[in-house]
Amino acid sequence: MKTKDGIQKALKVYCQARSFHFAAQYWALNRISQAVGFKTPIRYQDKELLKGIQKKLDELLDADLQRIQDGYYPTSVLRPNLSWDAILKFPRVVVDGFRVGRRRTQGSAKEFTPRAQNYFDGLPEYYLRNFHYQTDGYLGDESAEIYDYEVDLLFSGATDAMRRLIIAPLKNQFKNSPDGQGLKFLEIGPGTGRSTQFVKMAFPKAQIFGVDLSEPYLRVARSQLKSLQGLNFLQGDGANLPFKDAEFDAVYSIFLYHELPLEIRHSVIREGLRVLKTGGAFGYVDSIQKRDLPEFDFFLTEFPKNFHEPFYINYISNSMEKLLGSYPVRPLEQGIGLLSKFQMVAKN
Numbered sequence: 001m002k003t004k005d006g007i008q009k010a011l012k013v014y015c016q017a018r019s020f021h022f023a024a025q026y027w028a029l030n031r032i033s034q035a036v037g038f039k040t041p042i043r044y045q046d047k048e049l050l051k052g053i054q055k056k057l058d059e060l061l062d063a064d065l066q067r068i069q070d071g072y073y074p075t076s077v078l079r080p081n082l083s084w085d086a087i088l089k090f091p092r093v094v095v096d097g098f099r100v101g102r103r104r105t106q107g108s109a110k111e112f113t114p115r116a117q118n119y120f121d122g123l124p125e126y127y128l129r130n131f132h133y134q135t136d137g138y139l140g141d142e143s144a145e146i147y148d149y150e151v152d153l154l155f156s157g158a159t160d161a162m163r164r165l166i167i168a169p170l171k172n173q174f175k176n177s178p179d180g181q182g183l184k185f186l187e188i189g190p191g192t193g194r195s196t197q198f199v200k201m202a203f204p205k206a207q208i209f210g211v212d213l214s215e216p217y218l219r220v221a222r223s224q225l226k227s228l229q230g231l232n233f234l235q236g237d238g239a240n241l242p243f244k245d246a247e248f249d250a251v252y253s254i255f256l257y258h259e260l261p262l263e264i265r266h267s268v269i270r271e272g273l274r275v276l277k278t279g280g281a282f283g284y285v286d287s288i289q290k291r292d293l294p295e296f297d298f299f300l301t302e303f304p305k306n307f308h309e310p311f312y313i314n315y316i317s318n319s320m321e322k323l324l325g326s327y328p329v330r331p332l333e334q335g336i337g338l339l340s341k342f343q344m345v346a347k348n
């Protein structure tokens with residue numbers, strides 16, 4: 001018992017240190033940006049608000065560790081990447097930060113190199129922009145390689161714990177196949193496959209398909225997860241899926257819907273439910289919305305000003321629960337972790 005408590009405490013210290021490391025680097029990145037004369041994201045001075053965020057972050061890390069202890073996923077989800085490649089990510093983010101800072105300052109969000117433009121064919125119009133002012137949007141090789149690190153800078157190293165909010169509801173729904181044997185999942189918008197990796201670690205024998213519009217991001221996903229069996233990453237549109245009806249036991253997305261125009265949110269839900277078996281699980285993790293945590297509504301309205309998220313205001317104003325509730329589904333589980341929420345429903 002004592003040893004178990006000791007391990008839990010050590011893991012908590014590790015997670016807090018990791019979080020501090022990203023928070024400090026984010027602070028440094030913004031100071032550099034400011035020194036160069038770029039517009040930087042607003043610095044929140046309200047001590048009570050910052051304390052509230054810190055408390056939510058702490059609760060998320062605790063809940064994540066508790067789910068490891070409860071056997072929802074293995075401790076190895078926390079394993080750090082200590083390679084040179086990982087260590088060199090921050091300098092690469094700083095270098096790219098000059099390009100991002102210039103675009104943010106100029107409000108320029110439709111800049112693509114000729115290499116990125118090669119991917120344009122067949123992509124929807126809403127997608128052809130520099131989301132977060134990132135270089136080449138989702139169509140750049142460098143962007144794909146530093147994206148996960150950048151998101152961790154933004155969320156003080158808590159992004160993975162938020163992504164993992166999808167796992168417990170999936171586990172609870174598939175208790176008869178705890179290792180995923182015989183299960184077929186679809187992730188819409190896996191990006192570089194971070195969440196796919198965690199779901200795979202929780203269901204090692206499941207077959208998981210990931211469909212994303214971004215070929216460069218999928219290339220990183222395939223390369224990073226090449227040692228795992230049963231993963232298939234396909235370039236395609238979540239609003240027009242290349243699968244037959246009722247093929248999957250579960251369909252889920254992580255941080256996808258806030259980047260979609262409302263009508264595409266509907267199309268992705270409609271398509272996701274089409275390829276899902278009756279009784280199958282449909283879920284997501286995404287940003288909280290207005291009135292989910294009223295004390296943070298201010299953050300939600302500020303966020304898209306700094307990070308080029310053109311559909312975010314519409315997203316936070318259109319409840320995902322109501323949206324999903326307008327389809328033939330019944331609720332299973334929902335909850336909140338830091339600035340994200342998850343919901344899982346079953347298809348009727």
Ligand SMILES: C[S@@+](CC[C@H](N)C(=O)[O-])C[C@H]1O[C@@H](n2cnc3c(N)ncnc32)[C@H](O)[C@@H]1O
Nearest residue numbers: 138189190191211212213214237238239254255
């Ligand atoms: C904010 S990122 C999240 C990526 C990943 N799930 C994560 O947790 O980091 C949104 C992802 O959705 C993808 N995406 C946007 N619209 C899509 C669509 N219609 N179909 C499939 N993927 C889409 C983007 O290419 C990007 O990889």
